[in-house]
Amino acid sequence: MGAEVTSGTRTVVLTVVVTMLFLAVATGIGTWAFYDRLNSNLGSGGDIEHLVDEPEDTGPKRPLNILVLGTDGRDCAGCSIDGEGGAGGSDSTILLHVAADRESAYGISIPRDALVDRPECTAPDGTTIPEASGVMWNEAYALGGPTCTARQTELLTGIPIDHYLALDFAGFRGMVDAVGGVRICIPEAIDDEEHNIFLPAGTHNLRGKQALDYVRNRSSTPNADLGRMRRQQYFLTALATKVLSAGTLTRPSRLASFATELSRSITTDVGSVAGLADLAGQMRNLAPGSIEFETVPNEAFPEGDPNWGRLRILPEADELWQRMLEDRPLHDPAATARPSPTGSPSSTAAPDSPTSNTSPVESPVESVTPEEQEKDAADNGLCSAA
Template identity: 85%
Template structure:
């Protein structure tokens, strides 16, 4: 069950998390009153207590390493779909490396079930959380929030974490609804009676609870947590594509609503919208289509092992961390783009005659709406898609 294979995706997670706040301020809806409201909405998780010294600057810029966390606090309506109420752990984690020249970036996903070493860290109430060995990755967030997760990431990788951005699922619903839903291709019907999740196969425009169900479900879709990470990346790609479409950017009210929902959902060490906007300006030349994503090389513990059901991060991950430290590309050769939702109008977009929840494509196989088109042969891409609950490219 190793997952070291490349899974590059044409995604704009960075744009979703950072640039939209800048756009909201910079496109005419950014009155001071609106700006202040966004600023008040931002959550602060405190500064990172670094384990790793930041490198000495060697020029006008240095690489940036940003920890992006999808949090699974389940106190919102529809969030507790897997029966794990109130856990508050980091459901998904991406370590995003942005090159010093700001011309390229890649992200490495770390599974929530990976067993790691946790360093001593400080809880939000000021108490000390002791170090521990062989604990699940997401426990750090549940116990100590994003700053503890950042220290844990530094211990695992040896890489200084410059910033963190945590996005909660309660606000995720609001962001999806703010842009009129997101068009997603589902290869096989999701029929999960245990959690009351039913999503028909086909290309559909998902809103509200359906969108949340899609990104949260893991028990009735392929490859459990690892497949869910791929589908979350795919959904964020589709969401960002929708946000950056004319249907959103030319509608100030829609953009303002999205920016408001986004600001309500973020916890970060960056203290203000101005700080996020400055980070966005710094990355204005970054081509979102060039961002690659992979899952850290890992394998499942064998059945019968005391850690069965958990994952072990493989030594091959050290090569990835070294590439980040040396500000080298993820791969020596340029990788092809991966899952990429179509930019054409879909249901809920201007110019589309489809109703918001209408099935647009009854035949998911071969759909052009967000099918994986990454590197490898067609057969390899199709197998990778099938293994992770995504639609296959032709």
């Protein structure tokens, strides 16, 4: 069984979330009536009960660590598109680190099937969720919601979580439709009879359901869950680029539709659109394509092991968490940057993709040949760079 990295169903990146809410309030469509409508749409999962103390400020700003979650509920309209029943867990988890200078950011994906320790936490209804050892990562959300997942993240990483945002199925579809679809390159036709997902090869403008099919599929595309994670990150970068393009920003109705769909579908500890706008304002210098992604180092338990089919997080992950705590870049800036195996989302190829989930993070990032880039793209269901 391949390593489960992140769900192909509900994905979101913070650059889309906070930037669009900021723009919705700060532009001409940000009337009080519209502001109030967005504000009333926001869902709250409660405040984080921290396990880790916040670090002392080292200057005018300190780093931000934001937990971005995709939930697997199927009870929203149009969510049960494949006959699968969601358990309400967090199928997609990205810990986003924004540098203190707000000029750079990177996200670490945490596998939903990783076995971890869960601390005691409190569910939104006040129920106490007991601590447990060796449980699946996504159970914390199913049992205790985003605040429980935030505490679990602090236990795993030692990093204080400043905020969380969670998005459901319906929000993803609505967001893509609101911007008129996203242009995606598919190298080989996707033919998944089991889940009724069919997409032809070539470059296509994918709208809601097709976009959801693209990021969900793993059964008939390369590299199973790892490849699916790569395609999700590709799609998110392309979506963010579309959102911030002139085609969206110069069309107030499209911008308003996107912000409305987004606000209907997110749950956050940030209490208002004004709070999200303030958060977005701090990150206005971040370009969507500049955010790096990495998967926490992990490996599958071997066949025959009682935990076969699940993952364990490797000791190399400690280097990742230490980088975040010290507000260091994801990779050594003195090392030769590894070229992306794919091109820009505005072209017919894919944007930057993360390195292998098992690569030691502390190792220098090595350059790769065009042939290696092409193979990497093919191995993960992405179009190679032209």
